[in-house]
Amino acid sequence: MIGxxxxxxxxxxxxxxxxxxxxxxxxxxxxQRFPGLGxxxxxxxxxxxMIGALIGAPLAGLLSDRLGRRRTLAVAALxxxxxxxxxxxxxxxxxDSYGLLxxxxxxxxxxxxxxxxxxxxxxxxxxxxxxxxxxGARMGAVGACISLGVATGAPLGGxxxxxxxxxxxxxxxxxxxxxxxxxxFGLADSTTARxxxxxxxxxxxxxxxxxxxxxxxxxxxxxxxxGFIVSTLSxxxxxxxxxxxxQIGLAxxxxxxxxxxxxxxxxxxxxxxxxxxxxxxxxVLYGVFLALLAFLPGERILAAMAVGGVIAxxxxxxxxxxxxxxxxxxxxxxxxxxxxxxxxxxxxxxPLLSSMLLAVFGLWMARPYAPVFVIIGAIEIVLAxxxxxxxxxxxxxxxxxxx
Numbered sequence: 001m002i003g004x005x006x007x008x009x010x011x012x013x014x015x016x017x018x019x020x021x022x023x024x025x026x027x028x029x030x031x032q033r034f035p036g037l038g039x040x041x042x043x044x045x046x047x048x049x050m051i052g053a054l055i056g057a058p059l060a061g062l063l064s065d066r067l068g069r070r071r072t073l074a075v076a077a078l079x080x081x082x083x084x085x086x087x088x089x090x091x092x093x094x095x096d097s098y099g100l101l102x103x104x105x106x107x108x109x110x111x112x113x114x115x116x117x118x119x120x121x122x123x124x125x126x127x128x129x130x131x132x133x134x135x136g137a138r139m140g141a142v143g144a145c146i147s148l149g150v151a152t153g154a155p156l157g158g159x160x161x162x163x164x165x166x167x168x169x170x171x172x173x174x175x176x177x178x179x180x181x182x183x184x185f186g187l188a189d190s191t192t193a194r195x196x197x198x199x200x201x202x203x204x205x206x207x208x209x210x211x212x213x214x215x216x217x218x219x220x221x222x223x224x225x226x227g228f229i230v231s232t233l234s235x236x237x238x239x240x241x242x243x244x245x246x247q248i249g250l251a252x253x254x255x256x257x258x259x260x261x262x263x264x265x266x267x268x269x270x271x272x273x274x275x276x277x278x279x280x281x282x283x284v285l286y287g288v289f290l291a292l293l294a295f296l297p298g299e300r301i302l303a304a305m306a307v308g309g310v311i312a313x314x315x316x317x318x319x320x321x322x323x324x325x326x327x328x329x330x331x332x333x334x335x336x337x338x339x340x341x342x343x344x345x346x347x348x349x350x351p352l353l354s355s356m357l358l359a360v361f362g363l364w365m366a367r368p369y370a371p372v373f374v375i376i377g378a379i380e381i382v383l384a385x386x387x388x389x390x391x392x393x394x395x396x397x398x399x400x401x402x403x
Contacts (some may be wrong), residue, residue: 001278007186008123009145014179015078015119016149018085019049021157028165030087034098041098042222048102052109053344061121061337070122071187072334077115081175084108089170093236100318116146117340119205122335123285124324125190129328139320140267146264147316151256155249186266212335214387215323218279220346221383222315225290228376229255229352233293236369239299256310259316267350268319275318276391282315283384289378294370 013105022029023046030042060077087104101264122141163169229252237243237251272280289308296304320339327335354372362370 001078007183008119009141010140011074011078011179011183011187012116012119012123013145013149014175015112015115016146017153017156018081018107018169018176020150020153021160021168021172022159023154025161025165027169028161029092029101033092037098044102045105047348048058049105049109049112050185050344050348050359052106052111053113054341056110056114057114057117057277057337057341057344058334060117061334064118064121064333065331069189070118070125071183072116072191074118074122074187077111077118077185078180078183081108081111081115082178084111084172085169085173085176089166089173090164092169111338113340117333117337119338120128120320120336122187122189124332124336137264137268140270140317142263143267143313143317144260144264146311147256147260150204151253151260163211173382176249211326212275212338214325215279215319215326216338216342216384217317217387218283218319218348219342221283221379222286222312222319223343223346224287224350225351225376226352226379227347228290229350231351232369232372235303236373238295240367240369241301243298245302248317251301251305254305255309258306259312262310262313266313267321268322269314270318274388275321278320279318280317280384280388281310283380285376286311286315287380287384289377289379291374294373295357299379364392 012272020381026042030039050157054076060073064073067073084104084107088101088108091101091104095101120142123138155166160171199391234248234252237248243251266278286308289304289311291305293308323335323339326331354376358368359371359377361371365371
C-alpha cells in the first residue's frame with residue numbers, strides 16, 4: 001500500500017504522461033483531422049493548452065493556500081483533466097468543431113497545471129517535519145517524477161498514436177480519472193498547521209518575499225531553453241547535422257535520461273550544498289553546453305547531450321527547493337504555482353525567440369544557427385551571474401524569511 005507521503009510523487013508521474021503524449025499526434029488532431037487549417041490555427045492546439053495552464057496555476061495555488069485543502073482540489077483537478085481528455089477523444093472521433101476542440105484543450109491545460117501545482121505542494125508539505133534536509137530530498141523526488149513523466153510520455157504517445165491517434169487522449173483520460181480515484185482514497189493533507197490567509201494577503205506576502213524572483217527567473221529561463229531544444233535544436237540536428245528521426249530521438253533520450261535519473265540525487269545534494277550556489281553554477285555550465293552544441297561534430301552530439309542532462313539535473317532540483325522554501329508553509333502552493341507559471345511562459349517563449357533569431361540572422365548569414373545557440377546559452381549565463389552579483393552585493397538575501 002502506497003502511503004500519503006509517496007502517493008503525490010506517483011500521481012505527478014502519471015499526470016505528465018497524457019500531456020506529453022499528445023505531442024507526437026499533433027498533426028492527427030489538427031490539419032489532418034480538420035483540412036484547411038493554417039499554421040497559426042494548428043499551433044493553437046498546443047499554445048491554447050498553455051494559456052489554460054497560466055490561468056489555472058495561480059487560481060489553484062491561491063485557493064489551496066486560502067482553504068488549506070490541497071487533497072480535495074487536487075482530486076477535482078485530476079478528474080476534470082481526465083474528462084476533458086475524453087472530450088478531446090470524442091471530438092476527434094465524432095465532432096466537426098475545431099473551436100470545441102480548442103476549448104477542451106484550454107480547460108485541459110487549466111486542470112493539468114492546477115493538479116500539478118497542488119500535487120507539488122502536497123509533496124512538499126509532507127517534508128516539513130524534516131526541515132531543509134527533508135525538503136531538498138523531497139523536491140528532488142518531485143523533479144525526478146515530473147522529468148521521468150516528460151521523458152516517457154512522448155515516446156509512449158508516439159507508440160500508442162502509431163496504432164491509433166484516438167487512443168492517446170482516450171488512454172490519457174482514463175488514466176487521469178484513475179489517478180483521481182487513487183488520490184481520493186489515498187492522498188492526505190499534511191497535519192502541519194498552516195495559517196489561513198485571504199487571497200489578497202497571500203499575494204501581498206509573496207510580493208514581500210523578494211527571494212522568490214530567483215527560482216521564478218530560473219524557471220522561466222530553463223523552460224525557455226527546453227522550448228528551444230524541442231524546436232530549434234531538433235531542426236538543427238535534422239537539417240544541418242543530418243540526423244534521421246531515430247538519431248534525433250536518441251539525442252533527446254541522451255539528454256532526458258540522465259536529467260530524469262539524477263534530479264532526485266541532486267535534491268539530496270542540497271542537504272549539503274547551498275541550493276542557490278548549485279543553481280548558479282549549474283546555469284553557467286548549462287549555458288556553455290548550449291552554446292557549444294552548434295560547434296560540435298555530429299559524432300559528439302550524443303555525448304554532449306548526456307553531459308547537458310547531468311548539468312540540467314543539478315539546476316532543476318535546487319530551483320524547486322528554493323521555490324518551496326521561499327514560499328514558506330503559508331504560501332507554498334501559490335509559490336509553486338508561480339514557479340510553474342514562469343516555466344510555462346518560458347516554454348512558450350523559447351520556440352518564438354529562437355525562430356525569430358533564426359529569421360534575423362538568416363537575412364545576412366548563410367549559417368544562422370550558431371549565433372542563436374550562443375544567445376540562448378548566454379541567457380542562462382547572464383541570469384546566473386546577475387543573481388550572483390545581487391546576492392553578493394546584499395541587494396538580494398540568499399536565505400528565506402519564511403522557511
